[in-house]
Amino acid sequence: MEKKYNLVTFGEVMMRLSSPSASRVAESDVFNKCAGGSELNVAAGASILGAKTAFITSIPDNFNGSYVRGKIREKGVFDEYVLTDESDDARLGIYYYEFGASPKKPTVVYDRNASSFSKISLDDIPEEVFDTAEIFHTCGISLALNKNLNSVTKALIRKFKEHGALISFDCNFRANLWSVEEARAAVTEILPLIDIFFVSEETNYHMMGRTGELEDIMKSYSSDYGVSLVFTTQRKVKSPKTHDFTSIAYDAAADKFFTEKPYLDIDIVDRVGSGDAYCSGVLGGLIKHSDTLTALQYGNAAAAIKCTVPGDMISTDKRELESIIKEHNSDGPKREMNR
Numbered sequence: 001m002e003k004k005y006n007l008v009t010f011g012e013v014m015m016r017l018s019s020p021s022a023s024r025v026a027e028s029d030v031f032n033k034c035a036g037g038s039e040l041n042v043a044a045g046a047s048i049l050g051a052k053t054a055f056i057t058s059i060p061d062n063f064n065g066s067y068v069r070g071k072i073r074e075k076g077v078f079d080e081y082v083l084t085d086e087s088d089d090a091r092l093g094i095y096y097y098e099f100g101a102s103p104k105k106p107t108v109v110y111d112r113n114a115s116s117f118s119k120i121s122l123d124d125i126p127e128e129v130f131d132t133a134e135i136f137h138t139c140g141i142s143l144a145l146n147k148n149l150n151s152v153t154k155a156l157i158r159k160f161k162e163h164g165a166l167i168s169f170d171c172n173f174r175a176n177l178w179s180v181e182e183a184r185a186a187v188t189e190i191l192p193l194i195d196i197f198f199v200s201e202e203t204n205y206h207m208m209g210r211t212g213e214l215e216d217i218m219k220s221y222s223s224d225y226g227v228s229l230v231f232t233t234q235r236k237v238k239s240p241k242t243h244d245f246t247s248i249a250y251d252a253a254a255d256k257f258f259t260e261k262p263y264l265d266i267d268i269v270d271r272v273g274s275g276d277a278y279c280s281g282v283l284g285g286l287i288k289h290s291d292t293l294t295a296l297q298y299g300n301a302a303a304a305i306k307c308t309v310p311g312d313m314i315s316t317d318k319r320e321l322e323s324i325i326k327e328h329n330s331d332g333p334k335r336e337m338n339r
């Protein structure tokens with residue numbers, strides 16, 4: 001039976017307030033605003049590749065909620081499961097972002113307690129949604145926010161799985177939200193339900209507490225828990241302004257690893273959301289091509305492009321993505337400009 005959506009995601013969407021590029025948040029009187037949140041970023045990015053995507057969240061019934069709903073629609077994501085909180089204390093979570101410049105690291109401060117999303121319950125979510133998704137995606141942030149959301153997120157994973165969806169999960173560990181031990185226990189509990197697993201190289205060793213060779217670690221998620229596809233990003237931070245990026249994929253059905261040469265010396269305009277862009281490229285690639293290497297290439301290109309634009313969400317189109325992939329894999333001369 002064909003599903004209504006290729007991809008349904010669940011998570012919090014927030015207002016991001018960024019101080020101007022070189023300014024400190026504590027000293028800024030003016031901020032740039034944008035909407036963003038990991039799972040929305042993934043849905044928005046996958047829609048660029050032609051995937052039909054929907055997003056589950058809760059937003060307040062005020063001008064902040066209206067702004068966010070407009071951004072969701074603008075990015076081609078269906079909002080029929082975006083709930084409206086009409087309570088007197090409804091609020092949208094906020095986070096403040098300060099750009100980095102070596103040796104100062106980029107910094108995030110959250111103001112998201114008691115947001116509309118934090119109070120969402122399983123009963124708020126229409127039962128019909130569980131039959132709509134080919135793939136359901138969420139991440140460790142939704143598990144980490146509070147006990148209620150930890151429970152709701154796990155329940156959603158189980159219910160989508162019972163209704164035949166593939167489960168995609170990004171570890172997305174945030175040390176300022178929960179401890180390594182709490183995160184490891186929660187992710188390990190749901191690993192047997194996960195089909196597509198995103199975990200950075202650093203997270204494998206730090207949060208997941210794995211030791212040994214990276215490829216052996218990736219393969220263990222399949223042998224120990226039955227994960228079908230494991231994607232591990234590899235980011236080399238040369239400075240806040242310059243990164244290298246690539247990834248490795250393990251396909252359990254083929255018992256094969258895939259990778260490609262890294263994108264070198266990416267000019268970092270704004271790195272926030274680049275991991276989400278990677279997930280969106282991979283998932284969009286899998287939906288449209290059912291090929292692990294192609295999906296990995298879309299993911300790497302999407303992550304690299306996201307680093308070059310401001311805001312949480314990737315801003316590109318399928319033509320640009322494929323052009324960048326083609327040039328990245330070409331040994332010939334590169335054009336200086338598109339004209």
